[in-house]
Amino acid sequence: MDAVVAAPRALLGRTIVGPASVRIRDGRIVEVTTGEAPPGAEVLSDGLLTPGLVDVQVNGAVGVDFAEVDAHGMRSVAEALPSTGVTRFLPTLITAPVDVVLRQARAVLAASAALPDGVGARPLGVHLEGPFLSPKRAGVHDPSFMVEPGPDQISALLDDDLIRRALRMVTMAPEQPGGFEAVRRLAEAGVLVAVGHSDATGEQTRAAADAGARMVTHLFNAQRPLGHREPGVPGVALVDERFTLGLIADLAHVGPDVCRLVFNAAGARVALVTDAVAAAGMPPGRYHLGGADVLLTEDGVPRSPEGTIAGSALTLDRAVRNIVSVGVPVADALASATIVPAEVIGESGLGRLAPGAVADLVWWDDDLRPKKVWVDGRVVFDAEVPVAPPVAAGYATAGQ
Structure with missing residues (x-):
């Protein structure tokens, strides 16, 4: 089933445009459009959407x-x-x-x-x-x-x-x-x-x-x-x-x-x-x-x-x-x-919002801080969901 993410502004190539919508299917971007968000889209209220x-x-x-x-x-x-x-x-x-x-x-x-x-x-x-x-x-x-x-x-x-x-x-x-x-x-x-x-x-x-x-x-x-x-x-x-x-x-x-x-x-x-x-x-x-x-x-x-x-x-x-x-x-x-x-590094499917690219996305707030992040079309970070602070994974910790 397709998912659509719509934002007031988006980085397409090297240019910020908007509003824009990104359609995702099976972890890939299948369509990028500008203008009004399509029905059923997840509409981001503010900020900027980028790869x-x-x-x-x-x-x-x-x-x-x-x-x-x-x-x-x-x-x-x-x-x-x-x-x-x-x-x-x-x-x-x-x-x-x-x-x-x-x-x-x-x-x-x-x-x-x-x-x-x-x-x-x-x-x-x-x-x-x-x-x-x-x-x-x-x-x-x-x-x-x-x-x-x-x-x-x-x-x-x-x-x-x-x-x-x-x-x-x-x-x-x-x-x-x-x-x-x-x-x-x-x-x-x-x-x-x-x-x-x-x-x-x-x-x-x-x-x-x-x-x-x-x-x-x-x-x-x-x-x-x-x-x-x-x-x-x-x-x-x-x-x-x-x-x-x-x-x-x-x-x-x-x-x-x-x-x-x-x-x-x-x-x-x-x-x-x-x-x-x-x-x-x-x-x-x-x-x-x-x-x-x-x-x-x-x-x-x-x-x-x-x-x-x-x-x-x-x-x-x-x-x-x-x-x-x-x-x-x-x-x-x-x-x-x-x-x-x-x-x-030869990864033409990364770093861009374009049909065929991997659906890796970042929603930024107006201060350029990540609010939500998708990898392969799946949400892997949401600033509104509390997470535990990082703890050193067994190699070195503060004060050792």
């Missing part, structure tokens, strides 16, 4: 570190994310030895497969942020685990049938020995390659795009910086239209004026990401990232014990609000969390 948000860089949340995840932990994350508007997410694993990363990836995939239908947001596979990174731009990653992306290392990923089918994204430093050939092999295998934790020059960044790289991981962070003669990674990324730009818009990783600059220069290619760690959605305390300690203090920015920023406690709905607060139009901010990330 579900898509986050392609999530290391964990609500006390769960994906490097140590089990079925219970994955379910905790999946149930928590819809309250932030996220309906699809890409579990991300940071630098570890290749054999350890493969074991962690299998655990992520097993935990994802154990999720019951109709429970929360849905994982999209796995994103490996390392170990093929530059020790010069390690950030909080352990440089002792970083390796060159040689043929054997790439084969270890691609020759494993389970990993190859689920490997959606690899962040790497293409300037490392063997890097450009690794980019080619991964891209030819259908994996999204992102330049990140990289000391690449502008010329090397452009060469990575020539080899098939199509994204930059957390623009400006842990990469050769923008200079007025040597553009580094961000300078080329801002002008080379082949790149989608991942941006952590907590306004700590990248300041407000620079966030606005990025949107002014390349707004149609920005994909907002959280880079969230286990501390996201939790009170101040000690958590894990890749098995290592991360401290969340009252300022809301997770850091290593040495003080290095270690991922974020950002949620994607807050990233949208932050970007709107620096002067970016609402439609552009929302597109950067829906259609842009969906397209860069």
Whole structure:
């Protein structure tokens, strides 16, 4: 039986129109119309209807570190994310030895497969942020685990049938020995390659795009910086239209004026990401990232014990609000969390309200806070229904 959701305003593509109605059948959108709501529709009284948000860089949340995840932990994350508007997410694993990363990836995939239908947001596979990174731009990653992306290392990923089918994204430093050939092999295998934790020059960044790289991981962070003669990674990324730009818009990783600059220069290619760690959605305390300690203090920015920023406690709905607060139009901010990330990972059925798309929807209030969320046409979050606060799922809790 069809269900129809009607809203006074809706994000269609990159434009807000309204009123509009979305007809849902068997978890898919079958029709989108504008004008008066049809008989029998669920009519939303106010606010804005959009596609579900898509986050392609999530290391964990609500006390769960994906490097140590089990079925219970994955379910905790999946149930928590819809309250932030996220309906699809890409579990991300940071630098570890290749054999350890493969074991962690299998655990992520097993935990994802154990999720019951109709429970929360849905994982999209796995994103490996390392170990093929530059020790010069390690950030909080352990440089002792970083390796060159040689043929054997790439084969270890691609020759494993389970990993190859689920490997959606690899962040790497293409300037490392063997890097450009690794980019080619991964891209030819259908994996999204992102330049990140990289000391690449502008010329090397452009060469990575020539080899098939199509994204930059957390623009400006842990990469050769923008200079007025040597553009580094961000300078080329801002002008080379082949790149989608991942941006952590907590306004700590990248300041407000620079966030606005990025949107002014390349707004149609920005994909907002959280880079969230286990501390996201939790009170101040000690958590894990890749098995290592991360401290969340009252300022809301997770850091290593040495003080290095270690991922974020950002949620994607807050990233949208932050970007709107620096002067970016609402439609552009929302597109950067829906259609842009969906397209860069090749998911044409996500991130849009259009016939044939998956019926992932978010109803926002006038302050851009999620009121109700649907995944595959089923309600998975309703702000009017009380839920218990998140409790860390057995890995790290505040104060430990």
